[in-house]
Amino acid sequence: MSVEGTTRQAFLARGFLAAVAAYGAGAAGPFAAQALSQGAGTNDSGIVQFALTLEVLEATYYREAVKQVKLAGEARSVAKDIRDNEIEHVSILTDLVRSLGGTPKTRQNASFGNAYKSEASFLALAQTFEDTGVSAYNGAGPLLQSPDVLEAAGQIVQTEARHAAVIRYLRGEDITPAPFDTALSMKEVLGMVKPYLKG
Amino acid sequence: MPPRAGSGPVPTALEQLSREPASRRRFMRELAGAGALASFAALLSSCGQQKVKQQSRANGAAVDREVINYALTLEFLEADFYKRVTKSGLFSGRQKKLFDQIYQNELAHVQALKSTAKEAGGAVAPPKTNFDTVFAGGARSVLHTAAKLENLGAAAYLGAAREVTNAQVLASALSIHSIEGRHAGVLNHVIGESFVPDGALATPMSRDEVLSEAEKFLV
Numbered sequence: 001m002s003v004e005g006t007t008r009q010a011f012l013a014r015g016f017l018a019a020v021a022a023y024g025a026g027a028a029g030p031f032a033a034q035a036l037s038q039g040a041g042t043n044d045s046g047i048v049q050f051a052l053t054l055e056v057l058e059a060t061y062y063r064e065a066v067k068q069v070k071l072a073g074e075a076r077s078v079a080k081d082i083r084d085n086e087i088e089h090v091s092i093l094t095d096l097v098r099s100l101g102g103t104p105k106t107r108q109n110a111s112f113g114n115a116y117k118s119e120a121s122f123l124a125l126a127q128t129f130e131d132t133g134v135s136a137y138n139g140a141g142p143l144l145q146s147p148d149v150l151e152a153a154g155q156i157v158q159t160e161a162r163h164a165a166v167i168r169y170l171r172g173e174d175i176t177p178a179p180f181d182t183a184l185s186m187k188e189v190l191g192m193v194k195p196y197l198k199g
Numbered sequence: 200m201p202p203r204a205g206s207g208p209v210p211t212a213l214e215q216l217s218r219e220p221a222s223r224r225r226f227m228r229e230l231a232g233a234g235a236l237a238s239f240a241a242l243l244s245s246c247g248q249q250k251v252k253q254q255s256r257a258n259g260a261a262v263d264r265e266v267i268n269y270a271l272t273l274e275f276l277e278a279d280f281y282k283r284v285t286k287s288g289l290f291s292g293r294q295k296k297l298f299d300q301i302y303q304n305e306l307a308h309v310q311a312l313k314s315t316a317k318e319a320g321g322a323v324a325p326p327k328t329n330f331d332t333v334f335a336g337g338a339r340s341v342l343h344t345a346a347k348l349e350n351l352g353a354a355a356y357l358g359a360a361r362e363v364t365n366a367q368v369l370a371s372a373l374s375i376h377s378i379e380g381r382h383a384g385v386l387n388h389v390i391g392e393s394f395v396p397d398g399a400l401a402t403p404m405s406r407d408e409v410l411s412e413a414e415k416f417l418v
Binding site for chain 2 (some may be wrong): 014022029069085157159182
């Protein structure tokens with residue numbers, strides 16, 4: 001993705017940002033500004049590996065939750081569907097990292113504190129993971145070089161967004177935190193998931 | 200990669216890679232043979248991707264303006280629809296709250312895209328819409344149409360993303376794309392359908408496919 005020059009970039013962002021601000025989207029906006037301006041310095045393989053790390057975490061979270069948490073009807077069925085998607089995301093991104101010349105890292109030692117003690121606590125952390133996933137992919141998207149990899153990321157982020165919204169709906173929360181989803185940098189995302197990763 | 204002709208669903212590059220064992224094996228063999236980076240570049244250039252990139256650098260602004268206005272057209276359509284939903288009195292309680300929120304989101308999208316389109320050289324006029332048949336069918340018809348429109352919008356943004364040349368325009372489009380995905384997921388769930396109808400990978404739609412669906416609601 002070529003960044004065409006500060007003036008035009010800023011020009012095209014102004015109107016959009018004004019609308020975002022008017023609708024009270026909050027501190028983080030649709031642009032992972034730092035990441036964009038610094039160019040992040042990571043190639044597609046590295047960015048996809050970052051996404052793979054998140055997907056492994058999510059797959060583990062849901063796989064274990066379905067086994068360990070007392071989940072009622074709707075929540076159980078939703079958790080299973082999400083689990084199945086995340087497991088497939090891991091498989092897809094593992095293949096993609098390889099095809100981009102990288103060595104996929106899927107070993108993780110994750111732990112989720114008290115999240116499994118109830119359906120409510122499980123859903124609360126699920127919402128955090130899904131919302132964070134959306135912002136992670138949205139932040140990473142503009143950094144990708146390949147249009148094919150971008151499309152793949154888009155196919156996945158839309159699924160994560162669907163997950164996020166249904167979890168929120170089950171919790172009686174607003175399905176969208178704001179009219180525009182925020183974008184986070186890789187650094188910010190890794191900071192947010194670090195407490196759950198032990199190795 | 201086959202060009203997107205718009206006459207039917209074309210597997211995305213990822214799907215070709217992941218879901219067709221034969222093409223995945225062939226691709227991985229090529230990678231192993233010639234060295235990873237060289238092969239991927241060869242694959243891209245053989246699909247004409249590099250040519251497309253060169254062309255779009257030359258007329259990137261025009262392409263972006265087209266994509267922005269395409270998105271704006273769909274948002275105008277959605278906003279019109281939800282305006283009528285909120286005035287219809289068909290919904291109460293939780294469903295009313297859901298529609299009110301979706302409407303507010305679509306209004307915000309219209310505003311943002313209109314401003315961006317103007318900065319990019321000009322915004323399209325709002326299309327004339329007609330949802331009479333939908334509303335004649337009552338609440339159930341409206342709910343199903345809402346789900347249809349949101350899934351369509353999400354697929355539209357997904358299909359258009361790869362065309363965008365400017366990073367900020369792409370970031371803007373992505374920030375809306377996932378919102379449409381949220382809307383679609385919940386509306387599907389509300390009408391008793393899968394919140395992930397395409398499974399792990401959402402399906403992009405071409406502009407031709409999207410507009411032919413959207414035309415049903417245009418005058």
